[in-house]
Amino acid sequence: MDVxxxxxxxxxVLKLDxxxxxxxxxxxxxMLLEALNSGESIVIDxxxxxxxxxxxxxxxxxxxRASLRECKxxxxxxxxxxxxxxxxxxxxxxxxxxxxxxxxxxCLWIGDWKS
Amino acid sequence: xxxxxxxVDDSASVRQMVSFTLKQAGYQVVEAVDGKDALxxxxxxxxxxxxxxxxxxxxxxxxLIRNVRADPTCKFIPIVMLTTxxxxxxxxEGKAAGATGWIVKPFKPEQLLAVVKKVLG
Amino acid sequence: MMEPQRQAYRAEAYELLAExxxxxxxxxxxxxxxxxxxxxxxxxxxxxxxxxxxxxxDIAAFTHDxxxxxxxxxxxxxxxxxxxxxxxxxxxxxxxGMLDGPDGGEMTVTSVAGEITSALRELIAKGDNQxxxxxxxxxxxxxxxxVERTYRISLRLDREIFxxxxxxxxxxxxxxxxxxxxxxxxxxxIPELEELDPEQCHIGWDVIxxxxxxxxxxxxxxxxVEDECELAIxxxxxxxxxxxxxxxKRLGKILxxxxxxxxEDLQEALGAQTRVGQLLVDKGLVEPSRxxxxxxxxxxxxxxxxxxxxxxxxxxxRVPAARLDALVNLVGEMVTVQARLSQTVSSMDHAxxxxxxxxVERLTAELRDNTMSIRMLPIxxxxxxxxxxxxxxxxxxxxDILLVTDGGETELDKTVIERLNDPLVHLIRNCIDHxxxxxxxxxxxxxxxxxxxxLSAMHSGASVLIRITDxxxxxxxxxxxxxxxxxxxxxxxxxxxxxxxxSLIFAPxxxxxxxxxxxxxxxxxxxxxxxxxxxxxxxxxxxxRKGIGTTITLKLPLTLAIIDGLLVKxxxxxxxxxxxxxxxxxxxxxxxxxxxxxxxxxxxxGGIVPYIRLRERFAISGNAPEVEQIVITESPGxxxxxxxxxxxxxxxxxxxxxxxxxxxxxxxxxxxILGDGTVALIMDVxxxxxxxxxxxSLTH
Numbered sequence: 053m054d055v056x057x058x059x060x061x062x063x064x065v066l067k068l069d070x071x072x073x074x075x076x077x078x079x080x081x082x083m084l085l086e087a088l089n090s091g092e093s094i095v096i097d098x099x100x101x102x103x104x105x106x107x108x109x110x111x112x113x114x115x116x117r118a119s120l121r122e123c124k125x126x127x128x129x130x131x132x133x134x135x136x137x138x139x140x141x142x143x144x145x146x147x148x149x150x151x152x153x154x155x156x157x158x159c160l161w162i163g164d165w166k167s
Numbered sequence: 168x169x170x171x172x173x174x175v176d177d178s179a180s181v182r183q184m185v186s187f188t189l190k191q192a193g194y195q196v197v198e199a200v201d202g203k204d205a206l207x208x209x210x211x212x213x214x215x216x217x218x219x220x221x222x223x224x225x226x227x228x229x230x231l232i233r234n235v236r237a238d239p240t241c242k243f244i245p246i247v248m249l250t251t252x253x254x255x256x257x258x259x260e261g262k263a264a265g266a267t268g269w270i271v272k273p274f275k276p277e278q279l280l281a282v283v284k285k286v287l288g
Numbered sequence: 289m290m291e292p293q294r295q296a297y298r299a300e301a302y303e304l305l306a307e308x309x310x311x312x313x314x315x316x317x318x319x320x321x322x323x324x325x326x327x328x329x330x331x332x333x334x335x336x337x338x339x340x341x342x343x344x345x346d347i348a349a350f351t352h353d354x355x356x357x358x359x360x361x362x363x364x365x366x367x368x369x370x371x372x373x374x375x376x377x378x379x380x381x382x383x384x385g386m387l388d389g390p391d392g393g394e395m396t397v398t399s400v401a402g403e404i405t406s407a408l409r410e411l412i413a414k415g416d417n418q419x420x421x422x423x424x425x426x427x428x429x430x431x432x433x434x435v436e437r438t439y440r441i442s443l444r445l446d447r448e449i450f451x452x453x454x455x456x457x458x459x460x461x462x463x464x465x466x467x468x469x470x471x472x473x474x475x476x477x478i479p480e481l482e483e484l485d486p487e488q489c490h491i492g493w494d495v496i497x498x499x500x501x502x503x504x505x506x507x508x509x510x511x512x513v514e515d516e517c518e519l520a521i522x523x524x525x526x527x528x529x530x531x532x533x534x535x536x537k538r539l540g541k542i543l544x545x546x547x548x549x550x551x552e553d554l555q556e557a558l559g560a561q562t563r564v565g566q567l568l569v570d571k572g573l574v575e576p577s578r579x580x581x582x583x584x585x586x587x588x589x590x591x592x593x594x595x596x597x598x599x600x601x602x603x604x605x606r607v608p609a610a611r612l613d614a615l616v617n618l619v620g621e622m623v624t625v626q627a628r629l630s631q632t633v634s635s636m637d638h639a640x641x642x643x644x645x646x647x648v649e650r651l652t653a654e655l656r657d658n659t660m661s662i663r664m665l666p667i668x669x670x671x672x673x674x675x676x677x678x679x680x681x682x683x684x685x686x687x688d689i690l691l692v693t694d695g696g697e698t699e700l701d702k703t704v705i706e707r708l709n710d711p712l713v714h715l716i717r718n719c720i721d722h723x724x725x726x727x728x729x730x731x732x733x734x735x736x737x738x739x740x741x742x743l744s745a746m747h748s749g750a751s752v753l754i755r756i757t758d759x760x761x762x763x764x765x766x767x768x769x770x771x772x773x774x775x776x777x778x779x780x781x782x783x784x785x786x787x788x789x790x791s792l793i794f795a796p797x798x799x800x801x802x803x804x805x806x807x808x809x810x811x812x813x814x815x816x817x818x819x820x821x822x823x824x825x826x827x828x829x830x831x832x833r834k835g836i837g838t839t840i841t842l843k844l845p846l847t848l849a850i851i852d853g854l855l856v857k858x859x860x861x862x863x864x865x866x867x868x869x870x871x872x873x874x875x876x877x878x879x880x881x882x883x884x885x886x887x888x889x890x891x892x893x894g895g896i897v898p899y900i901r902l903r904e905r906f907a908i909s910g911n912a913p914e915v916e917q918i919v920i921t922e923s924p925g926x927x928x929x930x931x932x933x934x935x936x937x938x939x940x941x942x943x944x945x946x947x948x949x950x951x952x953x954x955x956x957x958x959x960x961i962l963g964d965g966t967v968a969l970i971m972d973v974x975x976x977x978x979x980x981x982x983x984x985s986l987t988h
Contacts, residue, residue, distance in 0.1 A: 074243050074450050077486035085481055099893075106456060110478055111486055118481040142457050144471030144493060148583065149569055149576035180293075180300040180338045187293055222330055236451065245453035251333065267453035268512035273340030273348065286512070288458045 054100075055083060062092035065129075069100035074107040084115045093125035098133045106143055113145075116160050128160055140165045170287060171212060173197040175205040175219040175231065176249070181272075185218060188276040189283065202226025206234055209241060216287045217246045218270075218279075221257050229257070229264050236265035245286040297342040298387055304331045308380050312373050319368035328376070329358045335383060347386050350401055353408045354379045360412065372411060379404050436467070436500045438525035438589060440546075444492040446516035451487060454513060460493065462509045467499030468595075470588040472581035494581040496524075496588040525589050542582040548574050609702070612663060619652075619659045620850065620942040626652040627940065627963035656850055656940065664846075665705055667745050667754075668696025673709075674716055678741060681720045688727050688737055689720055694744035700752050704824055704844055708754075711817040715756050715840055716741065718814070723760030723838055733835065735759065751826075751868075754842040763832035765789055771798065790830040794818040825957055827974065853941035853960070855968060856919060856932040859908040862968035863932070864941050864960060869973055871920040871927060873935050878914060890918060890929060899929030900980050921973050928977050943970060955979055 054070040064087040072080055087094040096112065116126040128136070140146055140161060147161040172194050174185040186196045197212045199205035201223040209217075217235065221228035228248055236242050245267040250258045258269055270282045308331040315324045332355040340348035354376060360366040382401050441463070445456055460471050474492040478484065497506065503521065510519055524545075543549045549568060568574045626648055633645040671693040682689040700708075724730075724739035731737055742757040765786065772778045772792045784792075792798060796815040821828045826844040845851070853864035876899075880890060889896045899918050902908070918929035943958040950956065957972035 074487065075240070081481065081484065081486045088481065106489065106491060107450060107486055110475075110489070110491060111481075111484070113475050114478050114481045114484045114486075117478065121480065139457070142460060142471075143491075144460065144473040144495075145475070147576070147580050149580055154576075178300065178334045178338060180297045180342070181334070183296050184293055184338070184341050222333075243450055243453055245455075251337065262515070265452050272337040275341065285458065285462065286454065288455065288461070 055079075057083065057087060059091065063095065064088075064091040064093070065095045065097055067097040067100065069102075071103035072101060072108050073103055073105040077107040077111065080108065080111050084111060088115060088119060088122075088124060088126075091124075093127070094119070095127050095129050097129045098136055099130040101133055101135055104135055104139055106139075109139060109143060109145060112160055116154075116158070120154055120158075125158065126160065127158075131163070137165055169193050169195050170215045171195045171197060172216045172218060172283065172287070173199060173205060173209065173212065173214045175199045175202065175217060175223070175228070177201055177220065177223045181220065181249075184276070185279065188279050191276075192280050192283075194283070202228065202231035202234070205231055209235065209238075214241070214244065216244055216283065218249065218283075219246065220249045221254065221261060229260050232261060232264040232266050247282055247286060294342050294344075297338050297344065300338070301335055301347075301383070301387055304335050305380050305384055307331050309377065312376055312380070315368055316370065316373045322362075325358065325362055325368070329355070329362050332358055344386070347383055350379070350386065350405065351383060353405050353412070357408050357411055366411065375404060375407055375411070379408070436498060436592075437502075437523060438496065438498040438592060439503075439506060440522045440524045440585065441495040441497060441506065442493070442518075442520045443495065443510075444518040445489055445513060447488040447490065449489045449513065449516065452516075456489065456491070456493075459509055459513070460495065463495055463497055463506070466501050466505055466509070467497055468588070468592055469498075470496045470584040472584045474575075474578065474581065476575045476578075494578075494584070496585045498525075498588070498592045524585075525592075539579070539582055539586055542585055543568070543574060543579070546578070546582065548578050548582075612702070615659055616663060619656055623652055623656055623850065623940050623942050624961050624963070628965070629963070631963035653940065660701070660850065663702045664699035665702050666697050667700050667705055667708075667752075668693070668698075670705055670709060670712070671696045671743055671745075674712070674743060677713065677716060678720060681717065682724075685720065686726060687720065687724055687739065689724050689739045689741060691716075692740055692742045694742065695746045698745035698747060698752055699846075700745075700844065701846060704846075707820065707824055708842075708844070711820045711842075712743075712754075712756070714814070714817045716743070719756060719758040719760065719838070723758040723762075725761050729761075748843075751843050751845055754844065755839055756842075757837060757839040759837040762834040762836055762838055763790055763793070763830070764834065768792055787829075787831075790832060793830065794828065822954075825972070851941050851943065851970075853939045853970065854919065855936040855939040855962075856917070856930075857934040857936055858902045858906065858932050859910050861906075861908065862936075862962060862966060863902065864939060864968050864970045865919055865921065865930065865973060866970075867938060869921045869923075871922055874918050874920065874929075876916045876918045876931055892920070892927075897927050897929050899931050900976065901931045903931065903933070905976070905980070923974065923977050925977075928973075930971075930973075930976075939968075941968075941970060 054068070056067040056069075058065045058067070066083060066087050068080075084094070094115070112126070112128065119126045131137070145161045146163070146165045147159055149157075149159075149162075172189055174182050174189070174196060175198075176182045176185070177200055182198050182200075186198060189196050197208055197214060199208050202219070203226045205217065205219065206226070208214075217231075219228040219231055226234075232246055232248070235244070235246060246265070247268045247270055248258070248261045248266045249272050250261070250269045251272050261269065267286050268282060270279060308328060311324050311327045311331065315321060315328065318324070332351055336348050336351040336355050339345070339351065357366065357372065357376075361368060361372075366372075378400075382404060386401075443459075445454075446452075449456060460469075463469050463471075472494045474494065475490075477492065478490045484490075499505070503523075506521055507514070510517065540549075569576045569579055630645050630649055633641050674693075675691050678689055678691040719741050724741070725733070725735075727737040730739060740759050742755070744755045744757075746753050768789055769778075769784070772789075772795075775795075775798065777792055777795050777798065778784065794814045794817070798814065818828055821842055821844070824844055826842055829841045829843070830838065831841075832838040852867040854867050854870050856863050856865065874890070874892065876890060884890070888901065889898050891897075897918075897920060903912055912931075913933050916931050916933060917935045918931050919935060920927050920929045939960075939962075941960045944960060946953070946956065946959055955972055955976045956969045957975075958970045960968050960970060962968055
């Protein structure tokens with residue numbers, strides 16, 4: 053199984069393993085929507101993720117945005133994932149301020165992605 | 168893991184030149200003689216990029232591009248068409264069909280590799 | 289281009305010429321047949337196109353005119369006449385003649401060719417001559433070095449870009465290749481999840497690029513997408529265009545320049561005394577990602593300018609190495625004393641002293657980093673020495689070998705570089721002697737006569753990787769196995785994986801070559817190499833494929849003198865683990881131990897991690913505390929935990945070598961002196977893991 057959703061209380065953990073690129077963007081959108089609608093927060097576990105692309109980043113960003121309106125939470129687990137770091141740097145996603153709708157600075161891309 | 172590129176051309180010498188150049192650069196190459204042949208080989212070979220001529224018997228390059236873009240399993244792979252200066256309209260048609268880029272014939276091996284790097288990384 | 293390719297072209301061209309002839313003769317019968325015209329055009333087109341690719345340039349040039357004529361015919365701008373068919377048939381003969389020519393196409397264009405060409409051009413002149421303008425084939429000339437300029441590139445791609453097989457990240461990476469580049473994605477247009485079509489791209493970019501390559505080179509990056517994107521390239525900075533000493537543009541100015549805020553908004557914002565960016569965001573005047581992007585621009589320009597200033601200050605001072613070593617020693621002492629100071633002060637509860645102590649700590653860290661950077665030298669100088677070595681040795685052995693080096697600018701501690709010289713000489717000698725085959729053997733195996741040895745260096749975290757790669761015969765696994773058996777290095781029946789097998793070549797007294805040469809082959813090389821690399825706290829790895837070649841990778845620490853460590857306590861003893869490999873620390877309770885039923889494993893977020901109890905390992909007496917700590921470290925074979933009594937914290941560790949008596953204790957790589965004067969041992973984690981693994985495999 054390369055995708056797995058587990059619940060603990062109000063929290064959904066969405067574990068993505070292997071390659072999650074544009075070919076599976078629609079599938080990922082469905083998973084994220086389901087996770088978002090069925091709990092108060094999602095932790096996206098990227099420890100086993102080997103491959104992602106811009107469409108994946110866009111989906112994470114979009115999910116985070118949707119969560120803000122409903123006062124829910126989205127977080128990435130294992131920000132040390134090599135492929136994630138590389139993509140954040142390559143695509144220029146690293147942030148210091150977060151986005152407009154995000155007063156609490158819960159933006160997924162705030163932080164140090166350099167090393 | 169080296170990336171797999173498919174070269175589609177009815178001219179054996181162009182195929183051979185493309186193949187030779189790409190293999191030297193460390194890519195794996197699948198050859199196809201026309202659009203039909205290409206479509207039939209596309210799935211089995213886990214192709215990550217297609218280089219196609221436009222003028223071909225049976226199924227031409229434009230038709231091939233349309234078919235690839237309509238196939239959900241490979242619609243996002245980069246496709247580079249081999250065009251000539253005199254084929255400006257064909258190029259537009261190819262772009263409209265969903266080609267990622269193009270390379271103008273005749274080209275030298277290093278130009279080919281530059282274009283492959285550009286769209287495949 | 290290789291001869292087989294040219295031969296393939298010839299064969300195909302003959303075929304095409306035959307087809308051309310048949311089609312032409314048929315065309316004479318029915319001059320309006322579009323299918324036939326198409327076939328003639330395709331044949332000519334391929335002869336020309338491939339000709340140019342395989343170096344038959346005169347064939348390509350000659351066929352070009354014929355092709356142009358048929359392009360006109362194809363577009364119904366010229367009719368098929370007997371003259372045309374005659375001319376084309378003659379042209380076909382001419383091409384065949386050129387193919388037959390002594391050097392395939394090198395033959396000078398004869399008067400016949402000239403005659404045909406001019407007759408064809410006349411025909412073209414009669415038709416529409418718009419087409420005959422195919423520009424000659426030239427490789428794009430790389431633009432000359434120009435002045436370094438900074439550009440602001442803002443890019444918004446067509447939403448359907450993914451469906452065209454394009455990957456915008458590759459475009460960004462291409463820009464990075466042009467020069468110093470800061471990239472900020474604008475994500476504010478991404479819709480919320482419900483509304484998002486995930487196969488569309490809603491991301492835009494601001495890129496600040498400093499390059500010498502000029503505007504055209506930047507535009508070339510976007511050549512495949514230029515019709516489908518909004519692209520704006522502005523020129524924003526150039527050395528000398530404004531006073532270089534002037535501070536980089538203020539954030540507010542950048543935002544106004546980009547048309548994101550008005551002067552009035554800015555004035556108002558500036559009235560309050562907070563940071564402009566945050567303020568403008570708070571007021572909802574500008575999107576945060578835009579501020580981030582403007583900040584990136586400011587930062588970028590600052591960096592580029594300071595680089596310039598550095599380049600200008602070419603003056604340097606030569607200092608004797610001994611003075612540098614003395615400085616490093618002093619810094620080492622200083623770090624130790626500072627640790628003591630911090631410790632004393634923290635127990636005194638004196639606010640004034642505490643702030644001074646913190647200041648000293650900060651300065652010491654800076655001093656340490658600066659001193660260490662002085663000791664860093666590019667490895668390139670060592671590399672260049674090897675060129676001569678390779679040249680001389682290969683001559684002596686009658687081999688033809690090219691040394692290619694890469695990453696010579698990679699910096700390493702001076703001592704490491706010095707001590708690396710001998711092992712590298714050994715390894716390169718081995719490549720030349722055992723790795724690369726003699727030219728005859730290579731040729732028989734279908735390889736180029738000339739063998740290649742590649743020497744490369746690159747940074748990887750806190751280490752430097754040095755690779756020696758050859759395209760020689762590769763290691764012979766069977767020969768290694770049988771030699772190992774013969775010398776009693778392995779027991780009969782033991783199944784070794786390839787990696788384990790290859791690592792046997794580092795065992796003392798190992799050599800498989802039957803013939804001893806003056807260069808190597810006495811089996812005294814590789815074990816010495818391994819010992820030297822171990823002494824540098826490095827590691828060595830071999831990978832090889834028979835017939836393809838061998839790669840030896842050395843992994844070395846950047847510096848030898850000081851590392852960032854994690855200080856832990858077991859019983860009364862202090863130990864240091866290199867911080868670079870520490871992943872995290874977790875608690876281990878008695879219940880956890882009981883639950884594992886005696887096995888040394890712990891559960892960590894769904895996975896299991898084996899651990900080593902240092903208390904048992906080091907035979908420390910006394911009882912473990914109720915709650916112990918596991919330090920999880922990164923190991924080549926997966927994470928491994930170390931159970932300690934207490935994790936004290938990060939510690940700047942000045943490495944002191946252990947005395948000769950302890951030379952055989954290989955699980956300890958050194959020692960350091962703590963603030964209160966006690967000694968802490970520095971653990972060699974990979975060795976420790978290895979020794980435990982060995983012990984376990986013996987007991988099972």
